[in-house]
Amino acid sequence: MATENSETSEAVAPAASAPAFIADLALFLAGTDGDEAAVAYAETLATGFAAHLDCHLINHVPVPILTAAPGAAALAAEFAQQAEEAGQKVEAALRTRLGRLGVPWELRRSDGTLGELRGAIARQCGLVDVVVQSQKSVTEATDMSLFEAILFDARAPVLLVPEAAGKVSALPKTVFVSFLDTPECARAIAGALPFLKRADLVVLASIAEDGASEERRVEPMNDMARHLARHGVTVEIRELPAWDDPAKGLLEAANVSGAELLVAGAYGHSRLREFLFGGVTRSLIRNCHLPILMAH
Numbered sequence: 001m002a003t004e005n006s007e008t009s010e011a012v013a014p015a016a017s018a019p020a021f022i023a024d025l026a027l028f029l030a031g032t033d034g035d036e037a038a039v040a041y042a043e044t045l046a047t048g049f050a051a052h053l054d055c056h057l058i059n060h061v062p063v064p065i066l067t068a069a070p071g072a073a074a075l076a077a078e079f080a081q082q083a084e085e086a087g088q089k090v091e092a093a094l095r096t097r098l099g100r101l102g103v104p105w106e107l108r109r110s111d112g113t114l115g116e117l118r119g120a121i122a123r124q125c126g127l128v129d130v131v132v133q134s135q136k137s138v139t140e141a142t143d144m145s146l147f148e149a150i151l152f153d154a155r156a157p158v159l160l161v162p163e164a165a166g167k168v169s170a171l172p173k174t175v176f177v178s179f180l181d182t183p184e185c186a187r188a189i190a191g192a193l194p195f196l197k198r199a200d201l202v203v204l205a206s207i208a209e210d211g212a213s214e215e216r217r218v219e220p221m222n223d224m225a226r227h228l229a230r231h232g233v234t235v236e237i238r239e240l241p242a243w244d245d246p247a248k249g250l251l252e253a254a255n256v257s258g259a260e261l262l263v264a265g266a267y268g269h270s271r272l273r274e275f276l277f278g279g280v281t282r283s284l285i286r287n288c289h290l291p292i293l294m295a296h
Contacts, residue, residue, distance in 0.1 A: 022049040022165055022194045026128040028150065029091035029122070031055045034136030036167030039097060041291065042132045045159075046103035049194065050169040053105040057094060058146060059087035061111055080111075087111055118149040126155040130191065130293070135160045139286050151266050157191030157295040158266075165291045168260070172291070173200045176259035178250050180206070181220035184265030188295040189224065192263040195293070196233045203257045204228070205238040207246055247283035251290075259290060266294040 010128060027042045029035045046053045061083040064072045091109050098105050110120040125131055131150055138147045138160060151158050175196055189196070196202050206221050218239065225235045238257075244251030254262050267281045284292060 010062065022051045022129045024128040025049075025053050026124055026131045026156070027053055027055045028131065029055060029094060030134075030137040030141070031057060031059070031087075031094070032137055032140075033253060034134040034140065034163070035094075036097075037136070037163045038132055038134035038136075038161045039101075041161045041168060042166055043101050043102065043103055044132070044159045044170065046101075046105075047133070048198070051103070051129075053101070053103055054124070054128060055094070055098060055105055055107040056121075057087070057091055057109040058105065058121070059083055059090070059109055059111045059116055060117060061113055061145075063113055064203050073127060083111060092227060114143065114145055115147055118153070121146060121160050122153045122155075123147050125153075128156050129194070131156050131158045133158065135162045135285070135288070135292075144202045151294060152296045157293050159246040159291055159293045160288070161291050162289055164289065168291075171195065172199050172260035174203065174257060174259045175199045175201070175261045175263060176205060176250075176254035176257055176290075177205045178207075178222060178262065178264040179204050180265060180268075182265055184267055184296055185236075186224075186265075188263050188265045188293060189228075191295045192261075192293050193231065193233075195261055195263075196228060200234065202228065202233050202235050203238055204235050205240050205250070205253055205257075207240045207249055208242040224229060244284070245265075247280045247287065250280075250284070251288060254290060262288060262290045262292040264292065264294055 022045070025046055027038060028036070041209055042053055045051065058102065062079050064075045064079070087109055095107060110117055112120065133147070133150065138144065141147065172195060175192070177189060177192070204221060204225050206218070223238060224235050228235050237252070240249060240253055250262070250264070262271055262284070264284060281294070
């Protein structure tokens with residue numbers, strides 16, 4: 001439940017600036033029905049930015065749990081054969097679907113173990129401006145390590161697409177930015193700049209933190225608003241009241257503002273070389289009803 005603190009807002013006038021571009025979009029596909037919303041939304045983005053769509057089918061090849069057990073080699077070969085056949089079938093269906101797109105595209109398929117796929121994903125993410133993936137393929141996955149590789153190891157921001165966004169036919173006009181004075185947030189804003197420059201309004205919002213002085217909380221946000229304004233972005237600053245559930249507060253504020261895209265830093269920490277999502281990041285990934293662009 002929100003506290004009784006009031007919400008305030010302030011507009012920052014934009015300066016003239018050259019347009020921002022996205023040239024290459026990566027679309028990671030799982031071969032499930034959850035891919036359709038991401039395909040449709042990626043086409044909208046590629047159309048709006050006149051960008052190339054680099055589609056990548058991730059085909060996981062499982063391995064036997066006991067690799068040294070008798071018969072493990074034969075079982076591994078059987079798994080690989082089954083994955084190859086399934087991958088070929090999914091790839092054929094995807095090529096038929098992608099053939100109906102009105103933007104330039106290419107499709108590649110990567111077959112491999114989770115470790116091998118992480119490497120392929122990280123490499124591909126370094127060659128594009130934005131990575132697109134369906135929210136459903138992430139939240140329903142039995143293993144989130146591949147998405148963790150995209151989000152934490154990638155060199156490009158990640159845009160998760162909920163099912164409802166598959167019907168969107170234009171670039172977002174209102175963008176809601178969850179601001180924190182952190183490197184993760186700064187990288188997310190930098191990655192979202194092409195969207196921010198095309199939007200009619202960008203809402204830069206910060207949730208009050210317990211024990212945070214007004215100056216320490218607000219001044220960095222004012223600095224970011226001035227930076228964006230120099231890029232030609234129309235910015236409105238909003239100071240939001242504290243919430244027991246910050247993710248819920250952000251989503252409600254974004255909904256009230258009429259936002260069509262949410263931008264946020266992705267937070268987590270590593271343990272035994274595996275990343276663990278922070279609570280707010282995890283909640284946004286699972287519950288965001290808007291396309292959400294994140295960067296670590």
